[in-house]
Amino acid sequence: MTTPTVPIRVLLADDETMIRAAVRMILSHADGIEVVGDAADGRQAVAEAASHRPDVVLLDIYMPVHGGLAAVAPLLALAPAPRVLMLTTFGTDDNVLTALRDGAAGFLLKDEGPEELIRAVRAAAAGDSVLSPQVTGTVVARMLSGAHQEAAPGPTDERITRLTGREREVLKLIGEGLSNQEIAGRLHITIGTVKTHVVAIFAKTGTTSRVQAAVFAHRTGLVH
Numbered sequence: 001m002t003t004p005t006v007p008i009r010v011l012l013a014d015d016e017t018m019i020r021a022a023v024r025m026i027l028s029h030a031d032g033i034e035v036v037g038d039a040a041d042g043r044q045a046v047a048e049a050a051s052h053r054p055d056v057v058l059l060d061i062y063m064p065v066h067g068g069l070a071a072v073a074p075l076l077a078l079a080p081a082p083r084v085l086m087l088t089t090f091g092t093d094d095n096v097l098t099a100l101r102d103g104a105a106g107f108l109l110k111d112e113g114p115e116e117l118i119r120a121v122r123a124a125a126a127g128d129s130v131l132s133p134q135v136t137g138t139v140v141a142r143m144l145s146g147a148h149q150e151a152a153p154g155p156t157d158e159r160i161t162r163l164t165g166r167e168r169e170v171l172k173l174i175g176e177g178l179s180n181q182e183i184a185g186r187l188h189i190t191i192g193t194v195k196t197h198v199v200a201i202f203a204k205t206g207t208t209s210r211v212q213a214a215v216f217a218h219r220t221g222l223v224h
Contacts, residue, residue, distance in 0.1 A: 005032055007032050007033055007034040008032060008033045008034065008055050008056060008121060008122065008125040009034055009036045009052065009053065009054040009055045009056070010027055010033060010034065010035050010036065010054055010055070010056045010057075010058065010121060011035075011036060011037050011038065011039070011045065011048055011049055011052060011054035011056070011057045011058070011082070012024060012035060012037070012038040012039070012058050013038065013039040013040075013041070013042065013044070013045035013048075013057060013058065013059045013060055013063070013068065013071070014038075014040070014058075014060040014063065014087065015040050015041060015060060015062075015063040015064055016060075017040075019060070019087075019110065020038050020040075023058060023117065024038065026114045026117055026118065027117070027118065027121065030118045030121075032122075033118065033121060033122075036052040036054055037049075037051070037052045037054070040063065041063045041064060041065045041066045041067075042059070042063055042065075042066035042067050042068055042069075042070050042071030043065065043066035043071070044066075045057060045059060045068075045071050045075065046071055046074045046075055046078075049075055049078055049082055050078055053078075053080070053082075054082050055082055055083065055125045056082055056083045056084075056085060056105075056121050056124050056125050057075055057082045057083070057084045057085070058085050058087055058108075058121070059071060059072070059075070059084055059085065059086055059087060059104075060086075060087045060088075061086050061087065061088045061095055061099065062088075068086055068087075068099070069095055069098060069099055069102070072084055072086075072099055072102040072103060072104055073102055073103070076102075076103045083105040083124040083125060083127075084103070084104045084105055085104065085105055085106050085107070085108055085120060085121070085124050085130055086099045086104050086106070086107045086108070087107075087108055087109075087110055088107060088108075088109060088110065089109070089110050089111075096139050097139055100139065100211055105124045105128075105129055105130060106120065106124060106129050106130030106131050107130070107131055107132060107139075108120050108130065108132055109132045112132065116132075119179065119181060119182075120179070122181070123179045123180065123181055126180075128179055128180050128181075128210075129179075129209065129210040129211070130179060131177045131210070131211070131214075132177060136175070136176070136177030136214055139211055139214070139215075140175075140214055140215050140218045157219075157220050159204060159205045159206065159216075159220075160220050160222075162204040162205075163200075163201065163204055163205070164200075166187075166197060167197050167200055167201050167204070168222060169187060170183055170187070170194060170197040170198065170201060171201050171205075171213060171216070171217050171222055172217055172222045172223055173186060173187075174198070174201075174210055174213050174214050174217060175213070175214045175216075175217030175218055175222055175223035176223055177214070180194045180195060180198065198210075198213075201213055
C-alpha cells in the first residue's frame with residue numbers, strides 16, 4: 001500500500017480578483033497542489049498564512065494598504081516559514097533585488113504560462129530559488145552596477161578553473177534563470193545530480209545563493 005503524497009499548500013495574494021481566480025484555477029488542476037486560501041493585500045496574506053500554514057505563498061508585489069514587499073519579512077517569521085514567490089508585471093521591476101534580499105524565494109512574471117507557474121510552485125516547495133529569465137537579467141544588472149559590490153572577476157577568475165565541465169554547464173544555465181528541474185531536462189540528468197552540482201558550484205565559487213551564482217556566471221563571461 002503506497003502512502004498518499006502530501007499536496008503542496010499554496011496561498012495566493014493579489015489585489016486583482018481576476019488574477020487570483022485565474023491562478024487558483026490553474027493550480028487547482030495541477031496534481032499535488034492545493035490552494036488553501038487567498039488574500040487581497042499583504043497584511044491579509046500574513047494573517048491567512050498564519051492560519052493556513054501554506055508551503056508556498058504567491059505574493060503580488062504591488063497591493064493597496066499593505067504591499068507585497070512589506071509582507072515578506074512577517075511571512076518568513078512564521079514557523080514553519082513558507083517559501084515566498086513574488087509576482088510582478090514587469091521584468092525590470094526595481095523591487096526585484098529588494099525582495100530577494102529580504103528572503104523571497106524568487107520572482108515570477110504575471111504573464112508566465114500555466115506550466116511555468118506550476119513548475120515554479122513545485123520548485124519553490126522543493127527548496128529551489130525561482131527566477132523568470134527576464135527577472136534574472138534585471139537582478140544581475142542591478143547587482144553588477146551596485147556601488148558596494150566587490151571588484152568584478154574576469155573570465156580568467158581562478159574560481160572558474162575549479163569547476164568541472166559539467167559544473168560550468170550548470171552554472172551557465174543558472175545564469176540564464178533556469179530552475180533545477182529545467183536544468184535536469186536540458187542536460188538529461190536527474191534533479192538530484194543537478195542539486196549536487198549546485199552545492200559544488202556554491203562551494204567552489206564562494207557564492208551562497210542562485211542569484212549570486214548567476215551574477216558570477218555573467219561576470220566571468222559564461223553568460224553573455
